[in-house]
Amino acid sequence: MIEAHTTTSTEGTISFASAFAGNLRRGDVVALYGDLGSGKTQFVKGVCRTLKAHTPATSPSFVILNRYDGVDKSGNELLMYHFDLYRVKSLTELYDLGYEEFLRGDGICLVEWAEMLGDLLPERRYDVRLSVGADENERRIEIHEVGKQ
8 A cells, every 4th residue: 555544524535636646647547446425536536636637527427438638747738537437337338438548548547436347457557445434524545556566
């Protein structure tokens, strides 16, 4: 694990994710895990804030994928792909969407409900696990760097 943190508000989750986004570079995949309401979309909002997304991040639950134009650390244009796989019923839907083009491209992919991808997740990624704490506003966030050397 590279980081564990507890936040006590939505803004706290967004701020923590915003700080984490400083670690990201082109081609990175962030796999997000957690129950409904655990803060996955808020985490994505924080990443998009740091990477200067031109439009605010929203949940793509009904469309599976949102694309955001942003800027990397060097000031170059950067694409971010925000998947929400909650409503995906089969891997065929992901194949039809062309998921490999996004996950293996030079943008940054943020995948909510990443467990739906199973073995299709790239070996090199960040796993972010979010859970609700003792208080309804408390979120526990654990980040694991997977497959990096």
